[in-house]
Amino acid sequence: MPEMLNTMVTMWQLQMATLVNKLIFYSRRLPLIGRFITERAYGAVHAKRRVGRIAVVLILLGGIAESLLYFGVLLALPIALWTDDWAADERLALFVHMYFCISVLLAGVSSARVLEASKMKYTAVRLMRIAPTRYMRAVLINRYATFMVYQWIAMMITAGSLGISAIQALLLVGAVTMWRIGCELLHLRLFRKSQIIMVKKTGIVSVVMLITLAAAYLPFTGLMDVPLFGAAVLDQPLLLAVLLLSGMTAGYVLLQRTNYTDAVRAVTSFDDPLLNMERMLMDIQQKSLQVQADYTSDSSGPLPVADKRGYAYLHSVFVKRHSKLVNAPFQKRLVIISVIGVLLTVSALIFADHLNVTQLERYVSFIILAKFQLTMGNQLCRVLFRHCDLPLLRYSFYRRDAAQHFRLRLRWLLGRNMLIGANLAAVLTVFVLITADGRFHPFLLPVWLLTLA
Template sequence: MIHTIKCIFNIKASIGANKFLYYFQKIPFIGKLLRDNYYSEVEAKKVFTFIVMIGKYTISLLQKFLYLAIVVYLPIRLMTEALPTLNQTELFIHIMFFLSFIAASFSAVDVLDPKMIKYICVRLMGISPKYYVLSTLLLKYVSFFIFYTPALIMFSILLGAPFWWGIILSITITSFRLFIVSLHLYFFDKAGIVLNKNYYISLPGALIPLALAYCPAILGKTLINSTFLISFPFVLISIGLGLIGINYISSYNKYKDAVELATKLDNPIYNTKRIMSESRFADVKMKDKDFTQDVLSSTNFSNETGYNYLNKIFFARHKRLLYKPVVMRIVVICAAIVAGIITRIVSQDATIEAANYLIKSLPVFVFIMYFCSSGEKLNRAMFYNCDISLLRYAFYRNKSIILLNFKIRLKEVVSINLLPAIFIDAGIVLMILISGIEYDFIQLVILLLSILCLSIFFSVHHLFMYYIFQPFTIELNIKNPFYHIVNTIVYMICYVCFQVETAPALFSIVLLIATISYIITALLLVSKFSYKTFRVK
């Protein structure tokens, strides 16, 4: 048993220390201080392990204090402030009873839960299931008692109870919890159910006491008081139940089945990496419903050839993905337009003011259009669904082909992003018309055209960033720091524009020149460098 505890402790410590080393190495600059060979430096690692374990236990100790502070102490202070008639000591006992005795019986017992460490110890290392469970339970409840006691003592005193109430509570809660663990095992043995995974039982089991803990108190009542909970019979019964529990736990003979069930490989927890990356893929992934028979029939595209053919099919089959962000933006724009119409109905003055502001506020639209153009999501969709595979083929990385593809896609992306711009333009015209203000026609046209120009500018920008940095890894992480830096700079420029006040005509001319030169620069740079940078990394 002692040996098993040692083994589990060592495995956990090694995992902890390796994780620490691994993530430490990821920190820029100082991460390099730790070389890979530290993994094998037994002595140095002992020190790490020690640090990590100390850290872990400090955190669990602090957690107990934090837990009591947030779920017990703060609510009690708030409630007694609102209802001065409430006795905070009695309230403390009441809440502790419903949370720690009842609710936790359903939510905090994890003896039958699947866990990575359980899988490693039992399935991979071959530790006996019984010894594994008994050792972890022993470790868990000894540390539970040790860490919970000081926290309970402190909050007992803070809430006006004698310090020894904290000790009594800690003893009774730990004993009672051990009894509950044995009940979980009993139900697994007799009925084959895992109580806390059976949501019909565990959800009400945790939520009803939660409600009982706070609701009656809000009404000024406590259901459980200290004469019951801090009484000799209750303490005796708790300890008795705890001893029954310990007896049952130590003589239980179904641990093998229980652990086997919890370590089935198809359990998603054993594949967290996959799940994490899948959530990142989810919003750029095709769904089967995206491929209706109509979309699938090749004849729709049969008059296209080569890369046009490829891109036509791509954009047709990813409509949902590509247009979803656009549709969301259009919804927001429409909501703004509706709000404008309502404002007009309510107050004409406000509308006039808004319209006057709109027509002069071209720089603000730089900022707005920055948010109205979808870029990264489109890039991710293109990368994950198309380029990630085709970039493996040499022909696709050919200089002229990359440029050709860039141009085809630029047209598509621009046309997607122009949609919200058109809605914004329409909204502006509508607002100016219903406000009835007098306006300079030329100025309005310049504004409207500039907004379209901005939309094109950002489309070029996003696609250009993708082609010149190709920041995505196969797991769809963004790894290229320059991508972030350039994006931040562009964002800052947009933000600065938000603050400038210049003549609209001048601003528009600058904008037009900037857009045209950006397009030319992008085409030049893409044709020159993308065959090197546009790769799967």
């Protein structure tokens, strides 16, 4: 137990040091006060300790704010907007159903703290040489203790108006917390048996996400008679007792009977490429044949026009030579949008008597969530870094012009995302026109504005 407490204290100190250094880093770039903060601020140990107390408060408030955003935006806000004519008990049942779909079904597949890659885990295990088992036990205790407290506070604040009591909220959050602990054990057993890290299987996670979110939000539409099975499940005292007991058993196994060395090392092999450059270069060399094939098939055409100069021309040449790597995420999103368009068109033709454009206006905010999933940035930035920036960062002139590189990439990424937005808006326009019998409707204006913005 003393070792566990010492590890938890070390984790909090590491979080505080990281946050304080970030505050110093960004404060030095503020227009007015930045010039008064020098590099020596990083070495001011006593001052950083005093600021560390503020960092602890910010970390705690950040955890509560994250839970409030989850409950408020994903659960309470849709209920407040779209269930005006529902009875109070029906709204509470819908809240519990949505909470079950997202926090139990979806999170059970997509979340596993033991097998998730993070900078904190890399720094603690690989750089600070903390024993993986001791570190993960401290992480699990800290994670699920704070998770339960944050979720309980957020549920009482957001669902208090729906009639949920503090005891009910505590039972629900406690059962979900125990379920998540049990899922940690299941994810670890799956990895030990088949070397499968489920949280990294984006295809499976995406399918589960679509199914669970559809089950959570379809009751709002009235198009399908979706039972509120989540509320029925969590309303069973016997099931809640089983969840609590199984979660406690899993927690005992995870904290007392489990060694995490192999699992932690599997996900901290090269989480941060700048901290493990040798492994990164080896990975690039292994993929060199694929990149060379891309060169032979993509660079046979003419080079970009010569009216571009400097880094703009370099960026154009790079995009030309890596067109397959660059266009793959874009083409996948076009396929997804095409599938969405087919499904919406079929739905508009089948449920023509039940659809009304005026009712569809209530769901326009979902366009933001859809576009958030469809925008490109992460994959393209990785491609740009691995195959363009990494070999050039050894030159000082290239590092010196980082702001210019950023502006070039930003304009390019915005252009790609606007093309995706235009395609999504066009698909939604066809759906709205079919629903409105071919007549223009003002609803199309926010559709285009949101997708492009």
